[in-house]
Amino acid sequence: MDDDVFISVEGLHKSFSSQRVLRGVDLSIARGESMVVIGGSGSGKSVLIKHVIGLLDPDEGQVRVEGQAVGELNRTGLSDLRRRMGMLFQYAALFDSMNVGENVAFALRQHTKMKDAEIKDRVEEVLTWVGLEGLEEKWPAELSGGMKKRVGLARAIALGPEIMLYDEPTTGLDPILADQINDLIIDLNERLHVTSISITHDMVSAYKIADRIAMLYRGKIEEIGTPEQIQGSSNPVIQQFIHGRAEGPITGR
Amino acid sequence: MIRLISGLGRIVIEFGEDIGQVGILFFKAIASLRRPPFYFHTWFVQMLEVGNRSLPVVLVTSLFSGMVFALQSWQGFARFGATEMTGTVVAIAITREMVPVLASLMVAGRAGSAMAAEIGTMVVTEQVDALRTMGTDPIEYLAVPRLIATSVMLPVVVMIGDLVGIYGGYLVVVKLMGGGEVTYWQRTWEFLMMSDVTSGLIKAAVFGLIIALFGCVRGFNTTGGAQGVGRATTGAVVGGSMGILISNFFLTKLLIG
Numbered sequence A: 001m002d003d004d005v006f007i008s009v010e011g012l013h014k015s016f017s018s019q020r021v022l023r024g025v026d027l028s029i030a031r032g033e034s035m036v037v038i039g040g041s042g043s044g045k046s047v048l049i050k051h052v053i054g055l056l057d058p059d060e061g062q063v064r065v066e067g068q069a070v071g072e073l074n075r076t077g078l079s080d081l082r083r084r085m086g087m088l089f090q091y092a093a094l095f096d097s098m099n100v101g102e103n104v105a106f107a108l109r110q111h112t113k114m115k116d117a118e119i120k121d122r123v124e125e126v127l128t129w130v131g132l133e134g135l136e137e138k139w140p141a142e143l144s145g146g147m148k149k150r151v152g153l154a155r156a157i158a159l160g161p162e163i164m165l166y167d168e169p170t171t172g173l174d175p176i177l178a179d180q181i182n183d184l185i186i187d188l189n190e191r192l193h194v195t196s197i198s199i200t201h202d203m204v205s206a207y208k209i210a211d212r213i214a215m216l217y218r219g220k221i222e223e224i225g226t227p228e229q230i231q232g233s234s235n236p237v238i239q240q241f242i243h244g245r246a247e248g249p250i251t252g253r
Numbered sequence B: 001m002i003r004l005i006s007g008l009g010r011i012v013i014e015f016g017e018d019i020g021q022v023g024i025l026f027f028k029a030i031a032s033l034r035r036p037p038f039y040f041h042t043w044f045v046q047m048l049e050v051g052n053r054s055l056p057v058v059l060v061t062s063l064f065s066g067m068v069f070a071l072q073s074w075q076g077f078a079r080f081g082a083t084e085m086t087g088t089v090v091a092i093a094i095t096r097e098m099v100p101v102l103a104s105l106m107v108a109g110r111a112g113s114a115m116a117a118e119i120g121t122m123v124v125t126e127q128v129d130a131l132r133t134m135g136t137d138p139i140e141y142l143a144v145p146r147l148i149a150t151s152v153m154l155p156v157v158v159m160i161g162d163l164v165g166i167y168g169g170y171l172v173v174v175k176l177m178g179g180g181e182v183t184y185w186q187r188t189w190e191f192l193m194m195s196d197v198t199s200g201l202i203k204a205a206v207f208g209l210i211i212a213l214f215g216c217v218r219g220f221n222t223t224g225g226a227q228g229v230g231r232a233t234t235g236a237v238v239g240g241s242m243g244i245l246i247s248n249f250f251l252t253k254l255l256i257g
């Protein structure tokens, strides 16, 4: 792994009223790296990546992209940074007033001078990548959960981002589709040198797509390492989680 | 009784909180109008939306307000044999006060609530966050078109409402009470001043702005799921209506000079 730190999370704290969700998260991600964050439901994984793209402001600490603190960017700085990022939301967050094609085309229309025909081609292309070719005219309400997820993914990658944030990219997909999405994520990382942070509960996917895996536990990074290191970890918290056992230190049994 | 007072207190407190945010949204919207991007297409779509939503209710409201007001004034004037003045009074009351206020209250119920529901749903389903992540400012994309749409369209529908209201007065005076047709129109146009109409239209524009501001503020502040959207919707109607009624006093004072 090279030392070129691209994204760094430094002592990040975040609470919602009295609930302390993040209690000092430290994490650094190299350019081109695929970082996977695992952790229990409600452990704050979604909250963590929302800080990376400036949807939430830290109570303490910060997230830096290329050394620049995201929370301190002005309007235009933040907007420019966001154009270099794509985010797949956990529940897809498709615009329900637009059909699939318009959803995917949204950022292209907003931020490029591409002609309608070029946009149409690009939309077709990214929809093919996620296995949904020809569904441009469908409405979000007509799609299954897994289809929405993939449209969300297509929308996030349409603009060709340098940084991708995936919030549970394979949840709700059958194993074959899940693997296709894994391949797509790997492809983006390898061919287009995308730097990514993925959140997942799907350990098969985590081992496959990760350069490194970090586990979020009790508001901090419990351990971080390559898939092999994580699998071979002697930390009982890690062992319980990756093997999905009901008994262990996490559950206190 | 205690319930009543605490309920009233809550409304007043919520209204006070809203006012602050309404002010902030207003200035942010103005600021964003000084630089691109402008989503003209969305402005236009919202105008049609507001027009479509409000025209039917405004027509009914105006027609019956004109009719009722004519009936009441006719009875009043009959006491001192001045019924031929009914047309004048109807025209002035309709254009200055009744249609602008009543129509706006109706539109607050129709369009303001719809705005809060739409934006509120987008907030709770993270669509607003998705907009942000794509580098689009929700204020420019969602709020500004709605603010423009209501403040442009309300004067338009009020203008139409004015005509319909005056026509309602005519129906009552001439067709129902047997007043003279020529007198009615003469008395209407003779004393109706341009400033009566324009002051009503200015009010309508301001009320339109208020409706959309409350609709957007409540929408953006939605928390929780479907229940939260419901609260946002009613909040937008209550806040918008109070805003209209209270600002009406100050506007009237200002416009009378």
Ligand SMILES: Nc1ncnc2c1ncn2[C@@H]1O[C@H](COP(=O)(O)OP(=O)(O)OP(=O)(O)O)[C@@H](O)[C@H]1O
Pocket (backbone or CB within 6 Å): A016, A021, A039, A040, A041, A042, A043, A044, A045, A046, A047, A048, A090
């Ligand atoms: N906007 C918010 N307001 C209040 N509380 C929040 C908010 N967002 C998240 N939380 C709380 O923060 C905690 C962590 O939420 P988060 O969505 O990050 O969990 P997660 O790790 O992504 O879980 P899952 O795997 O189930 O998606 C939860 O307890 C949640 O209730």
Ligand SMILES: [Mg+2]
Pocket (backbone or CB within 6 Å): A045, A046, A047, A090, A167
């Ligand atoms: Mg989550």
